[in-house]
Amino acid sequence: MVELACQHCGYKWGYQGQNKYYATCPQCRYKVKIPEGIASILGRRKLDLELKKRASIERKAVKLRGVAALVNKAVEEYEHDKSMLIQILLRLQRSFGWLPRDMLSEVSKQLNVPISQVYQIATFYKAFSLAPWGKHLIRVCMGTSCKVQGAEQILDRVQKCLNIDKDEITSDGRFSLETAKCLGCCAPAPVMTVDGEYYVNLKPTEVEGILSKYE
Numbered sequence: 076m077v078e079l080a081c082q083h084c085g086y087k088w089g090y091q092g093q094n095k096y097y098a099t100c101p102q103c104r105y106k107v108k109i110p111e112g113i114a115s116i117l118g119r120r121k122l123d124l125e126l127k128k129r130a131s132i133e134r135k136a137v138k139l140r141g142v143a144a145l146v147n148k149a150v151e152e153y154e155h156d157k158s159m160l161i162q163i164l165l166r167l168q169r170s171f172g173w174l175p176r177d178m179l180s181e182v183s184k185q186l187n188v189p190i191s192q193v194y195q196i197a198t199f200y201k202a203f204s205l206a207p208w209g210k211h212l213i214r215v216c217m218g219t220s221c222k223v224q225g226a227e228q229i230l231d232r233v234q235k236c237l238n239i240d241k242d243e244i245t246s247d248g249r250f251s252l253e254t255a256k257c258l259g260c261c262a263p264a265p266v267m268t269v270d271g272e273y274y275v276n277l278k279p280t281e282v283e284g285i286l287s288k289y290e
């Protein structure tokens with residue numbers, strides 16, 4: 076800030092602008108010519124500011140690449156608001172498909188929340204996956220109605236056909252297997268979905284044929 080005096084009304088004020096030739100008097104709106112000595116100070120300040128700005132942009136470009144840049148985009152979208160942690164994780168899950176360990180650490184760092192809190196949320200909700208999903212997602216309902224109608228045998232058959240356990244992915248990346256508490260279609264139990272397509276009144280013997288339809 077430099078002190079200027081209006082050449083018209085004599086008003087004095089602390090000028091914070093960057094124009095080194097003219098300033099507008101806050102009192103009478105007169106276009107005040109900035110004295111030469113002050114103009115050179117302002118010129119130096121402007122240059123310093125620009126250099127600082129450029130250095131910070133360059134630092135940012137070097138620092139934020141890959142996962143860090145992805146996280147930064149999501150965190151900035153929610154204005155670094157810690158209370159939006161779930162939304163930030165959902166945004167990353169949608170854009171990346173799953174939440175790798177280094178991504179969770181980056182969220183913790185950039186949002187300044189403990190890593191334990193980030194993990195607590197990422198492992199609590201089914202919407203988040205800490206491992207990459209296969210090309211096709213199978214969900215077997217293990218809700219009460221489905222269990223009564225033989226959901227365990229369905230799950231067992233899927234696991235044997237694909238040689239994986241629940242929450243795992245096949246070695247060729249074709250299928251991921253999850254269980255659900257209810258798929259919202261209890262009457263024709265047992266129920267299974269593949270990529271959101273429903274298979275109802277399912278029998279264990281039908282499982283293999285259904286899975287073979289998915290490349």
Ligand code: FES
Nearest residue numbers: 216218221258261
């Ligand atoms: S209990 Fe299986 S769909 Fe509801």
